Amino acid sequence: MIEMLNAMDQFGWASLPGCLDEADSLRLRTECEKASDRGEFKRAGVGRGLNLEVRDDIRRDQVMWLQTDAASVEQVFFLARLELLRLALNQRFFLGLFEYEGHFAIYPEGAFYKAHLDRHAGTSDRIVTTILYLNPGWQPGDGGELKLWTTAGDKAGAFILIEPRMGTLVCFMAADFWHEVLPARKTRMSITGWFCQR
Numbered sequence: 001m002i003e004m005l006n007a008m009d010q011f012g013w014a015s016l017p018g019c020l021d022e023a024d025s026l027r028l029r030t031e032c033e034k035a036s037d038r039g040e041f042k043r044a045g046v047g048r049g050l051n052l053e054v055r056d057d058i059r060r061d062q063v064m065w066l067q068t069d070a071a072s073v074e075q076v077f078f079l080a081r082l083e084l085l086r087l088a089l090n091q092r093f094f095l096g097l098f099e100y101e102g103h104f105a106i107y108p109e110g111a112f113y114k115a116h117l118d119r120h121a122g123t124s125d126r127i128v129t130t131i132l133y134l135n136p137g138w139q140p141g142d143g144g145e146l147k148l149w150t151t152a153g154d155k156a157g158a159f160i161l162i163e164p165r166m167g168t169l170v171c172f173m174a175a176d177f178w179h180e181v182l183p184a185r186k187t188r189m190s191i192t193g194w195f196c197q198r
């Protein structure tokens with residue numbers, strides 16, 4: 001996790017392959033699949049509150065919000081890891097991160113999420129984005145890479161493509177880094193969430 005903090009310090013974003021081990025990631029993946037089979041996912045919206053709308057042209061993923069007070073054992077383990085990260089980020093960067101909100105996400109074949117920032121207009125609550133990928137055996141050609149522009153505030157120029165491999169954890173400053181999910185060519189699963197200030 002120290003690598004993660006150092007990268008956040010230096011770049012404002014970090015990607016840590018193998019952050020969660022294969023077995024724990026697989027349990028979360030299975031949980032995600034089962035919830036999807038039960039029809040618990042909904043098409044993700046754009047915006048917030050009364051302005052929330054489903055926009056096919058912007059994003060096509062489906063989400064299921066985590067209920068931290070009713071989390072499965074698998075989720076509790078993952079949330080505990082995130083809690084360590086939250087405390088470490090606060091200690092090192094004085095971010096005042098207070099709580100976490102997150103969801104499972106499924107990108108069916110062909111789904112994407114166009115370039116965006118994670119902070120909603122007129123709000124300041126989402127400070128750090130975290131994404132855990134849950135795709136065993138992901139291969140080049142499966143698509144769904146995260147395209148992250150690496151200069152804060154910049155939606156052009158240098159970027160990296162992060163492969164959504166099982167157990168990789170990505171985090172970045174939510175208000176600063178433009179990012180996009182390239183079209184998935186195989187069903188792509190993840191847990192995306194945000195550390196928020198009060």
Ligand SMILES: O=C(O)CCC(=O)C(=O)O
Pocket residue numbers: 105113118131145146179180181190192
């Ligand atoms: O799944 C990803 O790689 C990014 C998802 C994302 O940008 C979001 O949900 O805001």
Ligand SMILES: [Fe+2]
Pocket residue numbers: 116117118179
């Ligand atoms: Fe995002």
